[in-house]
Amino acid sequence: MRLFCFLTLFFTLSIQAQFQINGIVTDADNKPLPFATITTVDNNNTITDVDGKFILNFSSKSSFFTVSYIGFQTKKIAIDENKKFYPISLVQKTDDLKEVVVSNENPALTIIKKVIANKNNNNPQKKLKTFEYKTYNKLIVTANPDSIQGRIDSSATYKDLEKKKINIDSSDYKFKEIITKQHLFQTEKVSQYQFGDHKLKETVLGTKIAGFKNPIYEVIAFNLQSISIYDNKYELFETKYENPISNTAPASYNYKLLDTVNIKGRETFMIYFKHKRKSSGLEGVLYIDQENFAIAKAVMRIKGVLDISGIHEFEYVPSEKIWFQSNTTFKIVKGKNDDDIKILGGTIQFDGDISDDFEPRKKTASDFTYLLSESNNFDIHYNNPTVIKNPSLYIEIKDDASQKPEEFWNTYRKATLDEKSEKTYELLDSLSVNRRIEKRLGFGRKILNGYIPVGPVDLDLKKIISYNNYEGFRLGLGGITNEKFSKNFRIEGYSAYGTKDGVVKYNLGIGFLLDKNTNTWLNGSYTDDIREIASTVFAVDKRVFKIYDPRPINISTFYKYDSWKANIQTKIIPKTEAVVELARTYVEPKFDYLFNYNEHLYSNYIMTTAMVSIVWAPFSDFMQTPTGRNESDKRFPRFTFQYTQTLPNVLGNDFTFGKIDFKTEYEKKYLNGQKTSLLLQGGYAMGDAPLTHLYNTMPNNLTKETVIQRITFAGRNSFETMFFNEFFSSQYVFFQAKHGFKRMQIVKKVSPSLVLVTRMAWGHMENPEQHVGPSYKTLDKGFFESGLELNKIYKGFGLGGFYRYGPNQLLKFEDNIAVKISYVIDLGL
Structure with a gap:
């Protein structure tokens, strides 16, 4: 930004003027002399650049300047008021250099x-x-x-030897x-x-x-x-x-x-x-x-x-x-x-x-x-x-x-x-x-974050349209009030309709600013919506706007949830952002699943939870502005921690369990245009947690017969060769390494970026007998895939290929291969 x-x-x-001259300093063979010293009588000095060129600005009129260079005779140059460019040739010393x-x-x-x-x-x-x-x-x-x-x-254009137009x-x-x-x-x-x-x-x-x-x-x-x-x-x-x-x-x-x-x-x-x-x-x-x-x-x-x-x-x-x-x-x-x-x-x-x-x-x-x-x-x-x-x-x-x-x-x-x-x-x-330049710049800021300002409301571009295998096309409208409405109070919400499931989803929330300097907000909301099963959501993750979000296109297994939430967002602790939240959620799995708890089969359940989420960026620089505290220079590594605990006997809570989630990110950019990024992520569920709130390790592959049928859009940090709902875990660790090379120009308008990718995960499922319905495997022996991506081949589109290997490799060779389409929007930043 x-x-x-x-x-x-x-x-x-x-x-846009002060007196200025420029020139070039060379030797007898007309070769430029880089970093020769140019000096005026009033000590207004400069040096030539690597091409021997210089620009000299005078704070006061001078009658001459001198040019010196080691091994060459110093030259005194008279200044002519009508002369702007000075080609200067220095003569090499013939006597021994006193060095x-x-x-x-x-x-x-x-x-x-x-x-x-x-x-x-x-x-x-x-x-x-x-x-x-x-x-x-x-x-x-x-x-x-x-x-x-x-x-x-x-310039003139002619037709039949007659002048027709002057440009x-x-x-x-x-x-x-x-x-x-x-x-x-x-x-x-x-x-x-x-x-x-x-x-x-x-x-x-x-x-x-x-x-x-x-x-x-x-x-x-x-x-x-x-x-x-x-x-x-x-x-x-x-x-x-x-x-x-x-x-x-x-x-x-x-x-x-x-x-x-x-x-x-x-x-x-x-x-x-x-x-x-x-x-x-x-x-x-x-x-x-x-x-x-x-x-x-x-x-x-x-x-x-x-x-x-x-x-x-x-x-x-x-x-x-x-x-x-x-x-x-x-x-x-x-x-x-x-x-x-x-x-x-x-x-x-x-x-x-x-x-x-x-x-x-x-x-x-x-x-x-x-x-x-x-x-x-x-x-x-x-x-x-x-x-x-x-x-x-x-x-x-x-x-x-x-x-x-x-x-x-x-x-x-x-x-x-x-x-x-x-x-x-x-x-x-x-x-x-x-x-209206200032307004247009503010408009551009909001567009990059995925909003269109309309008076006192910023409309959310992410809510307009999306697609998944359960809802079909998800059409909606959402937004949040902006500073024109109030700087200390906000209202946000959305409504969406799935063309396939025919159900309306919605959210409504309010927020009160408690402290401007630390960006501390007190928020409350109600949500009636669906979410992918066994997915991990960090409450402190920054909102990321994408014109398209490819991975949800292939997801078909969700759970419905009705949730009341109250939380505090704050940056009061230096170099951190934290969320503390209380929630009561009604959960109804929308797939064939029953949770066996104390010999009772639950098809839906209530969870009352307390959650603390914090991201710590110890190496980043932070800026305090009149409108709040911002991360002015994002540096790595950065660490995210989250702990969730159900509260027994509070507001009808059904189960007792806790979850610890963590994430560590590292990124290094090289001077030659290459970039390495590392991601280490894991989670541990303790107690009696239903499958909806365990871990699926981000799969992104379809259960289809041929490689061609499985071609879809690639995710950012997902296993491209792992099938949806193939693995579930109550504890897991995931590691990803990416290395991007400098863009290669094949022809004038085709300059792909080659990225090497390796992913691996290990996991385990405690009490598998509690989960009745879906068949799945565990990650006790690990899951491994590697591949390469050719991004931005043309107009932002690219192609990637990935291969599954190791203990969970499949019998058919072609079943271990995934081909994915990528799209990277390039704003020139």
Whole structure:
């Protein structure tokens, strides 16, 4: 969701000046010199990129700048006011290089090893007990008007040598006219950072987003670059890469000593680094203090579909003998890619890699668009007693953060807003109102969660239509009241009709908000519906919206239930969400089944239960907003526990039993586009539990004669070769491992994703004599299947094949095979 909002703003808000020059630095053979140092008289420095190119912005007019590169003669370049592009060729030194000799090995590698060895002495989060500071951040999406030709192109069409029509291309002209007056997008933020007890917390004091009255929390929480330069994983645009100064980095990176440079009055080594596998890691430059081997400046870059760079600048603090971060800069420009990229229905154009067979496409105005985020730290305090409120939160946004007066911003801005920035707020605020952008973004949020807002009610898209073998087509209508109705009270419900069973089902519930900060709700509901037998439902599982839910299509065995429930939902315990519930449920199996309890056969029964369900995400980051607490960065592993106990002699309860259920999820994404996910799940029923409330281990295969007849849609975490109602257990453990490889391009529009899947389960049935009617097997010897999926072969559709093996393998070879269709909707996120 955060990426959806951020990219939507970045790439679809298209409707921006200081003195600037650019150029390229090469050697005598016209080969680019990456990371050459460009210096002005007022110390406004920059470096060339990997292609030798540079852009230099002047805060004040300068008459010249110098270009230096180790092993080459330094060159002084005069600035011509009418000249924008400077091709610069450096001459290699003919005398012996006077280079710092550290050892007989690669001097850069030796320096990097010393940086790694001294990290704890130089990392503020290791050396300092506490610190706090404030940050002013400004983010813009804009373009340099001088880069755009801005002419009006015309072309004519002819028929029988007569001119019939004139086409005028004025898009670049209009874009330049707009971008000269304003930015495309602009935000400002003032935050307080506090560090103590090995935890860092950000409190957003003020936030301002052009075109939006209310803050977009997903954008505020979006992590553009790592705060610390010393973490083993460095993050750029929500992707983590191996840090060039991590403990294992010397085995993965190449290093080169480029130069020695003076920064803030201290001598530093300038070291270029590049990952040995180009597609897997970062490249850039580290400026390393020659005395204490601390990072004095860092340039981190990844170049691909997007050209992304992060720059960290530091100030040396003599009293603490440490370099402390003072400024960060993050920039995105369009990179190179073979095809245009589609995000949420909009196309973003990227240059393809040029070959002999293709002509480069004409540059459009959007090719010059870039995102720039700059942060300045101030009011810094070290080792002072610091009290951090709610330290388990990663980000807290003050209730009045979006309502700060202009005096607040003038206090914290590094410089007053220029006319262009002021115009941006004025024009985008007006544009947002006219085009209802804020409302459309809110509408998009709800659609992704499976709702359509209609006035004070959000209609539930999941309730409109579905299909299963018992009800046939299930047609319905449902929804929940939204903030237009009330922020502290809600009503929800649905009604559905099965075309095959001819029965109406319904639900009605109400909720009262007890505490906004911890999202604590008191709820009550009544439900008359059906549910799959022996299925496991975790009360704290997040609602997942799918345009289709394939597995229920094949289910035919359900039980009817009438249930009164009262529960409390809360996030009061840090990094958790919990549900505590009391329920009285009347159950009537809708299949041939009797439960034998104390020599009495029950065809229906009453259960009064108490249940506690909790999900714990110890490694995730959480954000406190004025509307509640949210998981801002989902990390793994995460753990879910649930305990259910019937209450004897309470409201007519018939049986006494308890159930313990658990689930552990893990997911790891690799830099090369691959992903591994693991799932461990289990349950244990104690006492006299009917079959309806035991475990079926998620089967998803039909009892048909041939493989072709059994072709259905694949489930997400289900056994594709296990037949429905084949196995039941009173205790079980289930394990699933999936590994997805990077998408393979077969032809231009066919790029499937290969996923390897392995599943296994063990189980046991206590007191099988209690369950009269259905015939089934147990999982004492285990159940095993493996297979592969080719997802997104074309238009989201894919195909999978699975094979059953082990003790429960069937006699006929073809009965152990399942072929499944998959469909993955791709929103471009």
